[in-house]
Each structure stands twice: as C-alpha cells, then as structure tokens.
Amino acid sequence: MYRYDQFDEAFVRERVAQFRGQVARRIDGSLTEDEFKPLRLKNGVYLQLHAYMLRIAIPYGTLSSVQLRQLALIGERYDRGYGHFTTRQNLQFNWPKLRDIPDILDLLADVGMHCIQTSGNCIRNTTADHFAGAAADEVEDPRPTAELIRQWSTMHPEFDYLPRKFKIAVTGAARDRAAIRAHDIGIQVVRHPVSGEVGYRLFVGGGLGRTPMIGKLVRDFLPKAHLLAYLQSLMRVYNLEGRRDNKYKARVKILVHEIGIEEFRARVEAEFAALDPAAIAADPEEVARIEAYFAPPAFVSLPETSQRLAADRARNAAFDRWVETNTFPHRQPGYAAVTVSLKPVGGVPGDATSDQMRTVADLADAHSFGEIRVSHHQNLILPHVRQDELHALWTGLVAAGLAEANAGLITDIIACPGLDYCALATARSIPIAQAISRRFGSADRQREIGELGIKISGCINACGHHHVGHIGILGLEKSGQESYQVTLGGDATENAAIGQLLGPGITAAEVPDAIERLVAVYLAHRHDGETFAEAVRRLGIEPFKAGFLASQPAEAAHAAA
Amino acid sequence: MAPAKQKILLPAILLANDLLDGDVVFWTEQGWSIDPAQALVARDVAAAERLQQVAAEALARGAVVDAYLVDVALREDGLPVPNHFRERFKIAGPSIRPDLGKQAAFAHLRGRA
Numbered sequence: 001m002y003r004y005d006q007f008d009e010a011f012v013r014e015r016v017a018q019f020r021g022q023v024a025r026r027i028d029g030s031l032t033e034d035e036f037k038p039l040r041l042k043n044g045v046y047l048q049l050h051a052y053m054l055r056i057a058i059p060y061g062t063l064s065s066v067q068l069r070q071l072a073l074i075g076e077r078y079d080r081g082y083g084h085f086t087t088r089q090n091l092q093f094n095w096p097k098l099r100d101i102p103d104i105l106d107l108l109a110d111v112g113m114h115c116i117q118t119s120g121n122c123i124r125n126t127t128a129d130h131f132a133g134a135a136a137d138e139v140e141d142p143r144p145t146a147e148l149i150r151q152w153s154t155m156h157p158e159f160d161y162l163p164r165k166f167k168i169a170v171t172g173a174a175r176d177r178a179a180i181r182a183h184d185i186g187i188q189v190v191r192h193p194v195s196g197e198v199g200y201r202l203f204v205g206g207g208l209g210r211t212p213m214i215g216k217l218v219r220d221f222l223p224k225a226h227l228l229a230y231l232q233s234l235m236r237v238y239n240l241e242g243r244r245d246n247k248y249k250a251r252v253k254i255l256v257h258e259i260g261i262e263e264f265r266a267r268v269e270a271e272f273a274a275l276d277p278a279a280i281a282a283d284p285e286e287v288a289r290i291e292a293y294f295a296p297p298a299f300v301s302l303p304e305t306s307q308r309l310a311a312d313r314a315r316n317a318a319f320d321r322w323v324e325t326n327t328f329p330h331r332q333p334g335y336a337a338v339t340v341s342l343k344p345v346g347g348v349p350g351d352a353t354s355d356q357m358r359t360v361a362d363l364a365d366a367h368s369f370g371e372i373r374v375s376h377h378q379n380l381i382l383p384h385v386r387q388d389e390l391h392a393l394w395t396g397l398v399a400a401g402l403a404e405a406n407a408g409l410i411t412d413i414i415a416c417p418g419l420d421y422c423a424l425a426t427a428r429s430i431p432i433a434q435a436i437s438r439r440f441g442s443a444d445r446q447r448e449i450g451e452l453g454i455k456i457s458g459c460i461n462a463c464g465h466h467h468v469g470h471i472g473i474l475g476l477e478k479s480g481q482e483s484y485q486v487t488l489g490g491d492a493t494e495n496a497a498i499g500q501l502l503g504p505g506i507t508a509a510e511v512p513d514a515i516e517r518l519v520a521v522y523l524a525h526r527h528d529g530e531t532f533a534e535a536v537r538r539l540g541i542e543p544f545k546a547g548f549l550a551s552q553p554a555e556a557a558h559a560a561a
Numbered sequence: 562m563a564p565a566k567q568k569i570l571l572p573a574i575l576l577a578n579d580l581l582d583g584d585v586v587f588w589t590e591q592g593w594s595i596d597p598a599q600a601l602v603a604r605d606v607a608a609a610e611r612l613q614q615v616a617a618e619a620l621a622r623g624a625v626v627d628a629y630l631v632d633v634a635l636r637e638d639g640l641p642v643p644n645h646f647r648e649r650f651k652i653a654g655p656s657i658r659p660d661l662g663k664q665a666a667f668a669h670l671r672g673r674a
C-alpha cells in the first residue's frame with residue numbers, strides 16, 4: 001500500500017503547524033472570520049448547521065487498518081464516537097471543536113493522513129474503483145494512476161486557484177464502479193485493441209449539481225507516459241477559459257457544453273502538441289516506486305473455489321445470502337472482495353461508530369492483509385479475503401452489526417447528510433433513506449427485487465448523486481415544507497445517464513409508497529433476469545410515470561410492508 | 562460573514578455558532594447562551610434592529626460566527642420556535658439522532674422539529 005515519503009511527511013507536518021498558528025490567531029482575534037474561512041476550508045474545516053465539520057481525504061478510498069483505528073480514536077476522543085463515509089470516499093466528522101482540530105490533524109499526520117484539498121477550487125481527492133487491485137475484471141490496478149495524479153495535483157501551483165472545484169476519478173475496468181462519467185475528468189485504464197498496449201481513455205465534463213452532465217469522450221487512447229502532459233493541457237484550457245464570473249457556470253462541464261466537445265478537444269490537443277510530454281511525465285523511477293507500493297499482497301495459491309466455503313454456505317442460509325450479495329469476484333483464485341455494508345436496515349447510510357471502525361480494522365488484519373477501502377456507495381470493502389475465511393469474517397461482522405446482506409440492493413441507499421447536518425441543505429435526506437430501507441427491509445423482498453440503486457440528496461448540489469440513481473430523490477423546499485422530487489433512469493456506470501423527473505414533488509411521508517409503485521411497475525413488466533435499470537432502459541419512463549402518478553399505492557406493496 | 566441586510570420578520574431571536582465549539586448559541590439578556598429558552602425575543606422592529614447591531618458587533622469581535630436573526634413563533638410556555646424548519650433543526654440537532662445536539666440536553670426541545 002502507498003506510504004508517504006519524507007517529502008509528504010514534512011509537508012503535511014508543516015501544514016498542521018501553520019494551521020495551528022492560524023487557529024490561534026483566529027482565537028486571539030488577529031484573524032477575522034472572513035480572513036480565516038478560506039484558510040480553514042483549505043484544511044477541510046467547514047461550518048455546518050450544528051457544529052464544525054472536518055472532511056478527511058482518503059485517497060482513492062484506500063485505508064490501512066492502522067489508519068482506520070486512528071480514525072476510530074479521533075471519533076471517540078474528539079467527536080461523538082462515529083464518523084460518516086461519503087460518496088467522495090472521504091470521512092467526515094460532524095462535531096469537532098475548532099480548538100481541537102490542530103490536534104486532530106496531528107493525529108492524522110501520524111498515520112499519513114490529512115484534509116488538504118478536500119475543499120475549495122482545486123483538484124480534489126482523486127477517487128477510484130473500490131475493488132481496485134482486487135477485481136477479476138480489471139485491466140490494471142487504477143491506484144498507481146490515481147496516486148500519480150494525487151502527487152502531481154497536490155499543491156500544483158498552476159492549478160491551485162481554478163474557476164471551481166475539480167474532481168477526477170479512475171477505473172481500471174470496463175465495468176465502471178467509480179462513476180467516472182459523473183466527474184470533471186474520468187479516466188479508464190484500457191488495453192489498445194490492436195497493439196495491446198495499456199493506456200487511458202479519458203472523459204471530460206461530467207458533473208452533477210445544478211446542471212448535471214455526463215462526461216464526454218475526449219481521448220480514446222492515451223499512452224500511459226503521456227498522462228500528466230495531457231492532464232496539464234486539459235487543466236490549462238479549463239483554467240484559462242472556464243468562467244470565473246458565475247460560480248454556477250464555472251465547472252468544466254459548462255465550458256465543454258458551451259464550446260462543444262470537438263472544439264474543447266481541439267484546444268486540448270493544440271495545447272498538448274506544444275508540450276514535451278517527456279519533460280512533464282513523472283520520473284520513471286518514481287512511477288516504479290509508486291507501482292511497487294501497489295504490488296499485490298502475498299496471496300497464497302489456492303484452487304478457484306473453496307470447498308470449505310461451499311460447506312459453510314450449505315449450512316447457513318443467512319451466510320449464504322450474504323456471500324451472494326456482498327462478495328465480488330477476485331482476480332486471485334480462492335479469494336473474494338467483500339462489501340461491509342454500512343446500511344443496516346433503518347440506519348444512517350455511511351455512518352460507522354468508532355467501535356465498528358475498530359472491528360473492521362481488526363477483521364482486515366485477520367483476513368484482508370490489513371487493507372480497507374471506502375466505496376462511493378458509502379460502504380467499506382475488505383478487498384482480499386480468502387474464501388475459506390469468509391465465514392469467520394462474517395461471524396465477526398455479524399457481532400458488530402455490519403453484516404447486512406444488501407450490497408447493490410434497494411436498501412443499499414446513498415444519502416448525503418442533508419438537513420440533519422448540512423448548512424446548505426433544503427430538506428432532509430437521511431430519514432427518507434431510513435424510511436425506504438425499513439419499508440423494503442425484508443431480506444426476501446430485497447432479493448426478489450434485485451439490483452436497484454436509490455440515491456438521495458438534500459439539495460440541488462447533488463452530493464448524494466441523485467441524478468445518477470436508478471431512482472433519484474432530491475429534497476427541496478416547497479411552501480415552507482420539505483418536498484421530494486423523484487427521478488428515474490439515472491445510471492452511474494459505463495451506461496451513465498441522468499435520471500428524468502417523474503412528476504411533481506411529494507412529501508416525505510409519500511416517498512415510500514411512491515417507491516413501492518415504481519417497484520411494482522418493474523416487477524409486473526420485467527423479463528427474466530432483467531434488472532431494474534435494464535427494464536427502465538427497455539420500457540422507457542412512461543409506464544413508471546403512470547405508476548408514480550397513480551395515487552393508490554400498489555396492492556402488493558402493503559401486504560409485504 | 563457580515564449579516565446580510567435581512568428583512569425583519571417578528572418576533573425574532575438572534576442565533577449564531579460559537580467560534581470555538583461550533584455550538585448553536587442564542588443572544589440573551591446576559592450575552593450568549595446555549596439554551597434557546599433563554600433567547601431574548603425581539604417583538605418590535607426597534608428591538609430587532611438592536612439584535613442586528615449585536616450580531617454585527619459580535620461578528621466583528623469574532624466570538625461567534627454565522628450570526629443572524631430568525632423569526633419565531635412563541636409557544637405557550639414562551640419557548641421561541643423558529644418558523645422555518647431549517648432553523649428548527651439547527652436548534653434541536655439531527656432529527657435522526659435524538660441523543661445528539663441540543664435536543665439531548667434540553668427536554669423542552671425534544672420532538673420539536
């Protein structure tokens with residue numbers, strides 16, 4: 001796993017010391033809030049509804065057990081004993097006190113973590129497929145690429161004051177689990193169809209928020225060594241031409257939309273042609289050093305399938321269900337990648353207590369080479385578990401309330417903090433998630449419905465990715481009440497699409513029934529083996545719209561609820 | 562953040578976040594308090610303008626952040642309850658965690674949002 005070098009270490013320590021001084025000057029009155037706010041934001045400190053909030057970067061969602069234990073400790077000592085994992089693969093603490101934050105940052109630095117570039121108009125934490133380095137279907141582990149981008153983009157002087165925030169995501173597989181086309185730049189590691197060379201396919205101009213856009217293909221194949229030069233060209237075009245006069249039009253998606261992808265591509269290619277890629281590319285020694293950190297752990301040679309696992313599954317139906325939903329095929333025979341659900345039925349999506357974090361850290365040490373991932377679905381992943389050991393792992397997870405067998409199912413809901421925490425929110429999102437989760441909580445029912453992603457945001461900023469939810473829910477205010485808009489047909493994968501609005505806003509209390517009606521339309525019309533998303537693509541939105549607008553809830557619904 | 566020139570709706574209270582702790586605090590007869598029941602209620606424009614003055618001074622001194630006036634309704638027992646649900650949540654705490662925020666400390670806030 002990647003570890004900080006001395007440069008990183010010294011730099012992070014220096015930043016903590018600087019921030020300690022800035023906090024002291026804020027407290028003694030020599031800095032006003034207007035002066036201090038940009039400084040605190042540069043260190044991940046927001047002011048929310050009830051308290052400050054600290055956003056901690058988890059580069060490409062990869063954590064060691066040591067780091068996770070440290071987060072548990074911080075949560076316990078300086079917060080309220082829990083943290084919130086987000087769609088940006090970050091962790092947020094909801095209750096830190098300003099006076100404690102320098103100490104928290106020191107504890108983070110002790111384990112090579114920080115909050116730099118988790119806010120502001122810079123290149124943010126680079127996200128990646130949470131199964132990176134484990135997935136059977138990947139061309140290559142995307143994390144060395146993400147790490148290279150992290151190093152290149154951290155404090156890059158040219159890109160420290162962009163028109164707006166900038167988010168990059170990388171996947172190493174054709175199956176997009178990193179929502180790359182919902183990002184400013186999406187990068188897919190690909191193999192050249194003719195030469196077999198490994199390189200990149202790049203998308204630009206994706207983004208959600210007020211004006212949702214799906215990223216457009218800007219380069220079909222880029223040799224690996226050209227990555228930084230190409231990114232530099234692209235960022236340069238954006239930095240020069242992105243709008244700074246209107247914050248709502250400042251993201252690169254607007255520039256791409258306004259001038260068109262062909263023109264944008266031409267400008268990037270012109271910039272690129274004027275650069276010397278070799279001069280900008282990272283030192284090959286450094287690239288090799290980074291790659292070495294992501295070398296696979298010491299897997300043992302095992303048969304493809306485990307007899308032991310088969311026997312354990314046959315003996316225990318609950319375990320069998322969990323294996324079916326929460327494990328993912330691993331590239332190494334005899335192993336599996338495991339989703340640790342942070343979505344207990346009726347729970348708060350993405351929240352984990354300090355005790356749960358410690359349990360996961362211990363289980364990672366016992367069963368997954370001490371490695372953990374944070375997924376943008378707000379779950380944790382143990383990437384490298386021996387199939388033989390799945391039962392032991394599951395037993396440990398059950399004891400900690402972390403064994404919900406619902407990865408990818410209707411109760412695996414993404415929800416932003418919404419008005420329960422967020423100062424920008426127009427409505428709550430978490431209670432909506434909880435109500436839907438309770439309504440569909442039955443294990444059999446969830447399995448019958450199959451793969452279905454509901455995503456909820458508490459305002460137009462779309463931190464909960466609602467636009468790309470199979471069902472998306474957006475909380476707004478209407479005449480002094482919380483009101484929810486429901487969209488259908490969104491998709492965050494390689495079939496990326498923005499959902500379409502089904503009808504007028506509804507009240508919070510009406511949401512579970514409305515979801516019931518959409519599910520009923522699907523169940524009535526689906527072909528054998530067809531998922532919800534596939535059925536929506538085939539049928540179009542109309543039958544669902546009719547179901548959504550029908551005021552009488554589907555009959556089947558209430559029998560089961 | 563300077564308080565924007567707010568249109569005054571009455572009655573009103575002044576709330577803010579404490580600089581050091583982030584806690585939501587209310588302007589009272591005796592300065593800032595974490596208890597909304599103690600909040601000084603402005604019932605006329607002159608009183609509300611005095612609260613705005615307090616907000617401006619407090620922000621300048623830097624003791625609090627994000628100070629602004631909130632229009633409220635007065636409950637029978639006198640407790641000021643914000644008219645907008647956003648501030649009702651801001652005062653009570655997360656609706657999903659009754660064990661956190663002011664609702665945990667002050668019985669009079671429970672089940673208010």
Ligand code: HEM
Nearest residue numbers: 046086087088207208209210251416417422424461462463
């Ligand atoms: C302090 C709390 C937060 C603030 C102030 C905030 C602010 C914003 C704003 C203003 C946008 C819109 C950007 C634009 O359209 O240009 C946005 C988008 C987004 N935020 Fe947040 N957010 C917060 C919390 C979160 C959380 C908790 C998550 C993860 C769960 C998150 C992830 C995202 C994502 C994924 C987007 C949409 C993708 C995009 O950038 O286009 N944010 N946020």
Ligand code: SF4
Nearest residue numbers: 416422425458459463
């Ligand atoms: S979508 Fe809105 S409510 Fe939700 S976290 Fe983002 S800014 Fe807050």
